[in-house]
Amino acid sequence: MERGRGGDRWRPPRGRHRLPPQVVARSQRERLLEAAVRVVAEKGYGAMTIGDLTKQAGVSRTTFYELFDDKERCFLAAYDNAVEVLVRRVMAAYEAPGEWPERAAAGLAALLEVLAEEPELARLSLVDIGNAGPAAQRRYRAAVQRLTPLFEEGRDYAPGGRGLPANTSRMAIGGVTGLIADELVAGRAERLPDLLSDVFFATLVPYIGPDAAAREVERLTR
Amino acid sequence: MAGSETRRQAILEAMVRVVGRKGYKATSVADVIEEADVSRTTFYKHFEDKHECFLAAYDLVVERVLGEVIDSCDPTAPWLERIRAGLATVVEMFALDPELARTAIVEVAAAGADARQRHWDAVTRVTEFLADGEQLAEGRELPANIGLMAAGAVSGLIFDELLTGRAERLPELLPDLLFALLVPYIGPGAATEEMRRAAAG
Numbered sequence: 550m551e552r553g554r555g556g557d558r559w560r561p562p563r564g565r566h567r568l569p570p571q572v573v574a575r576s577q578r579e580r581l582l583e584a585a586v587r588v589v590a591e592k593g594y595g596a597m598t599i600g601d602l603t604k605q606a607g608v609s610r611t612t613f614y615e616l617f618d619d620k621e622r623c624f625l626a627a628y629d630n631a632v633e634v635l636v637r638r639v640m641a642a643y644e645a646p647g648e649w650p651e652r653a654a655a656g657l658a659a660l661l662e663v664l665a666e667e668p669e670l671a672r673l674s675l676v677d678i679g680n681a682g683p684a685a686q687r688r689y690r691a692a693v694q695r696l697t698p699l700f701e702e703g704r705d706y707a708p709g710g711r712g713l714p715a716n717t718s719r720m721a722i723g724g725v726t727g728l729i730a731d732e733l734v735a736g737r738a739e740r741l742p743d744l745l746s747d748v749f750f751a752t753l754v755p756y757i758g759p760d761a762a763a764r765e766v767e768r769l770t771r
Numbered sequence: 772m773a774g775s776e777t778r779r780q781a782i783l784e785a786m787v788r789v790v791g792r793k794g795y796k797a798t799s800v801a802d803v804i805e806e807a808d809v810s811r812t813t814f815y816k817h818f819e820d821k822h823e824c825f826l827a828a829y830d831l832v833v834e835r836v837l838g839e840v841i842d843s844c845d846p847t848a849p850w851l852e853r854i855r856a857g858l859a860t861v862v863e864m865f866a867l868d869p870e871l872a873r874t875a876i877v878e879v880a881a882a883g884a885d886a887r888q889r890h891w892d893a894v895t896r897v898t899e900f901l902a903d904g905e906q907l908a909e910g911r912e913l914p915a916n917i918g919l920m921a922a923g924a925v926s927g928l929i930f931d932e933l934l935t936g937r938a939e940r941l942p943e944l945l946p947d948l949l950f951a952l953l954v955p956y957i958g959p960g961a962a963t964e965e966m967r968r969a970a971a972g
Contacts, residue, residue, distance in 0.1 A: 595796060676880075676887055712963055716944075719931065720924035720951040727891070727923020728916060734888050751920040751955070758958025759911055 578616050580606035582627035589624055590669040594682035597624065621684070628685045631670045632692045635663045643699050649706040650753065650765045656699045657725070657748050661741040664729065668738035675730045693722060703756030710756060717755050724751035746770040779817045781807040786828035791870025795825065795881040825882050826889065832875050833893040839864055840897060855969065858925075858948055861897070862941045865929065869938035876926060877933050894922040917955050924951040946970040 584605035588597045599620050603613050617623040643656030664671040673681045674689045681689070700718040704710035714720075725748050732741055746766045753762035785807035789798050800821050804814050818824035843860040844853040865872035879890040899918045914920070925948050932941055946969040954962040 593796075676884060680881075707959065709959060709963070713959055714947045714950050714963075714966060716928060716947045716951070719928055720947075720954070723924040723927020723930075723951070724920035724955070725923070726927060727894075727919050730887070730923075731891055731916075731919055734884055734891060747914050747916045747920070750914050751923075754920070755924070755951070755954045755959060755962075758960065759913060759955060760958070763912070 574616065577606070577608045577612055581608060581613065581616060581623055582630060585620075585624040585627040586631065586669050586673065589680060589682075589685075590673050590677065593677075593680040594624065594685070624682075625684055625688070628670075628673075628681075628688055631667055632674075632688060635660070635667070635670070636692055636695050638663050639696060639699070649702050650769060653699055653702070653752055654745070654749050654765075654769045656696075657752060658742070658745055660696075661729075661745055661748065665739055665741040668733070671729070671738055671741075672733050675726060676733045697722070700752060703753065707756040713756065720755050721752050724754075727751075775816075778807075778809050778813055782809060782814060782817060782824060783828040783831050786824050787832055787874050788870050790825065790828075790878050791872070791874040795878040800824075822883065822886075826886060829874070829879060829882075829886060829889055832871060833889070833896075836861060836864060836875065837893070837897060837900070840900065851965065854952060855949065855965075857897075857900070858952060859942075859945060862929075862945050862948065865933070866939050866941045869933070872929075872938050872941075873933055876930050891919075891922075894926050895919055897922070913956065921952050921955050924954075 581602055584602045585597070588601045588605055592601070597620055599610065599613055602620065602623060603610050613623070617626070639656045639659045642659035643652050645652055645655055647655075673685070674692075697718050700721040703721070704713060704717065707713070728744055728747050728751060729741065732738070732744060749770055750759075750762050750766050753765055757765075782803060785803045786798075789802045789806050793802065798821065800811070800814055803821070803824065804811055807814075814824070818827065840857040840860050843856045845856075846853075848856075865875075876890075879886050895918050928944060928948060928951060929941065932938065932944060946966040949969050950959075950962045950966040953965055957965075
């Protein structure tokens with residue numbers, strides 16, 4: 550399968566060239582990071598070899614070891630990068646001015662966009678969890694923690710918020726995750742942004758109930 | 772001498788045990804035949820490989836859990852009674868048999884996309900069976916995906932407990948699980964009432 554993004558990227562010309570060495574190294578590093586996510590998504594973390602990475606990225610084994618100590622460092626650097634981009638984009642959208650429903654809708658829209666742009670990361674985090682390995686799973690859980698305020702703020706917004714179970718944000722996250730995973734399992738990552746109204750409903754409903762949630766969905770996502 | 776079907780059944784049971792104990796990735800065909808006390812030849816007579824055997828074992832788990840849920844629910848009882856009874860059954864089964872629970876909820880995620888698909892199908896079936904949409908919605912127009920939201924919320928909570936090795940504490944979580952399952956349909960006020968009633972016993 551051809552996955553355009555990496556392939557279209559500019560590469561330094563092969564052979565002798567006059568690019569500054571740090572530019573070359575940077576591009577090689579990025580190609581290795583992309584290769585790592587791709588290879589792990591395809592065959593699982595356990596089965597990935599350094600040979601897979603150097604072949605995918607088109608770099609030599611020597612170059613690999615100049616940039617990374619081992620395959621785990623390379624994959625985790627890639628995973629951390631991708632997760633960092635995701636969390637920042639979601640939280641930047643969420644931290645705009647406005648009331649909770651507006652900001653939650655903006656954050657969720659950003660989440661679905663990033664996941665649609667990074668289907669391999671999405672599948673690795675939410676579907677083929679077993680492929681990612683325990684270290685990446687811990688990072689995934691830490692990322693979910695950082696996104697929790699987007700959900701938990703519903704407690705302050707909702708009239709009876711204080712009486713809600715302590716687990717309410719985990720329920721909302723579970724509902725959202727279920728919807729996204731279902732779409733990914735069906736191979737429709739590119740259509741994730743269309744899920745916004747359902748994902749938004751699932752986020753609101755434990756805090757404000759189905760009637761108010763449906764009204765907000767109508768108002769903000771249609 | 773045990774019949775072919777009995778041996779197949781023994782292999783499936785063994786697969787559920789071993790995967791629940793060691794995890795899907797670490798489980799080998801050798802582990803499974805040792806646990807089932809059958810020969811390698813017998814294993815390959817019934818299954819192509821570990822993955823195919825796991826999928827069949829997973830189907831067995833789903834039918835067993837669903838069967839228990841259906842048996843525990845009086846079909847003439849009001850929906851809320853059925854939900855309470857059915858959810859309590861799932862939670863008790865998982866608490867009594869953490870290996871089954873881990874295979875059903877956690878390890879299935881490690882077994883590839885088709886296993887994951889079976890998991891979601893099963894969870895949605897359980898939820899839809901419990902939450903008879905029309906009665907719950909009371910004439911509201913609810914999102915078509917609402918069963919999946921409820922299922923995701925419930926299975927997410929159970930997943931977290933199992934992942935941290937707290938299967939035996941699942942029954943304590945029952946009131947919260949009931950809230951999670953009901954809230955998309957009836958809202959937080961009514962769901963909180965039900966949660967309190969469940970917590971009071």
